[in-house]
Amino acid sequence: MKEINVLVTGAAGQISYSLLPRLISGETFGSNTKVNLKLVEIPPVLDKLQGTVLELVDCGFSNCGSIMSTSDINEAAEDCDWALLVGSIPRGITINGKKIEERGDLLHVNGGIFTDQGKAIGTKGKEDAKILVVGNPANTNALIGKSNSNNNSQLWMAMTALDANRAKAQVSIKTNRSIEDIKGMTIWGNHSPTMYPDLDNASIDGKSVSEIINDSNWIENDFLVRVQQRGKEIIDARGASSAASAANAAIDTVKNVENDTEEDTWFSAAVASDGSYGVPEGLIFGYPLRTENGKVEIVQDLELKDYAKAKIEITTNELLE
Ligand SMILES: NC(=O)c1ccc[n+]([C@@H]2O[C@H](COP(=O)([O-])OP(=O)(O)OC[C@H]3O[C@@H](n4cnc5c(N)ncnc54)[C@H](O)[C@@H]3O)[C@@H](O)[C@H]2O)c1
Numbered sequence: 001m002k003e004i005n006v007l008v009t010g011a012a013g014q015i016s017y018s019l020l021p022r023l024i025s026g027e028t029f030g031s032n033t034k035v036n037l038k039l040v041e042i043p044p045v046l047d048k049l050q051g052t053v054l055e056l057v058d059c060g061f062s063n064c065g066s067i068m069s070t071s072d073i074n075e076a077a078e079d080c081d082w083a084l085l086v087g088s089i090p091r092g093i094t095i096n097g098k099k100i101e102e103r104g105d106l107l108h109v110n111g112g113i114f115t116d117q118g119k120a121i122g123t124k125g126k127e128d129a130k131i132l133v134v135g136n137p138a139n140t141n142a143l144i145g146k147s148n149s150n151n152n153s154q155l156w157m158a159m160t161a162l163d164a165n166r167a168k169a170q171v172s173i174k175t176n177r178s179i180e181d182i183k184g185m186t187i188w189g190n191h192s193p194t195m196y197p198d199l200d201n202a203s204i205d206g207k208s209v210s211e212i213i214n215d216s217n218w219i220e221n222d223f224l225v226r227v228q229q230r231g232k233e234i235i236d237a238r239g240a241s242s243a244a245s246a247a248n249a250a251i252d253t254v255k256n257v258e259n260d261t262e263e264d265t266w267f268s269a270a271v272a273s274d275g276s277y278g279v280p281e282g283l284i285f286g287y288p289l290r291t292e293n294g295k296v297e298i299v300q301d302l303e304l305k306d307y308a309k310a311k312i313e314i315t316t317n318e319l320l321e
Pocket of ligand 1: 009010011012013014015016040041042045086087088089113133134135136137138159160162163191241242243246
């Protein structure tokens, strides 16, 4: 059996509770791969994490290798093939007597975390390690991590697959077609309410989804707002942010990177811009991606209407702030 090492931060959190069993069940990396988990939590939460570890053992998955729990990112990053960076400090938490509410404070606190994680993964992770940032603000955290990794052979991504899955679900309901029929859903830009889910370039049976729906009012005022605000809709309903669907999207992203992409489609994640579509180089930006011969490439030459270009400019400007 092949063996791989998967680092997961925020391992005692909500998303990880749904994510971890699927990493070792054989579903994500295949039935011939043993998965060694390197679980990272902050010291006060290590005892709680032990409870999750006991449950993982009790699942009895034959693809489960060793399980390490630690609060030392350097120890966990050693030889990692994948790093799923789920842990981050959410808005509203009180640190040293100060409630973290402002975007600037949030970035400051998380910036420190992702600086250390980037350095550890860059120096200790495998040369071809793949890193998926889930913890918000995901694009900015990924930018900080990548810059500090000082290692351009590793692939840093921020997750937009949940937004793409949400967009596909809404299109599926509207068109009465199955999710599998909907190809090439792109989330352009930032994983935030400025993201742009692109129905012009998504297709069903080779035809543009926006042409099939043929209702710009629905697309611009119902669909767009619903997808952009879905995170908030879920928080309002369940009193906690999306967890099972976020874990599912992380699994989708790993599978999309691990396996070559089918002919007629692509997937969505944010990667460092190489200047494609006029986005400033280096920004971690949501793009249409394909995996070919194990390498992730940005899909080129998609046509963008003026409406789409204007939306992409808004999300680009937010990332430049
Ligand atoms: N990209 C997306 O689509 C998406 C979707 C949903 C949620 N999220 C984000 O994912 C993150 C996690 O969500 P959750 O519901 O699991 O939150 P959660 O609060 O249940 O869990 C987060 C865990 O991270 C841990 N943590 C904090 N700092 C850490 C550090 N430095 N190292 C290791 N662990 C650390 C915390 O102790 C906590 O257990 C949040 O930032 C959330 O906003 C992103």
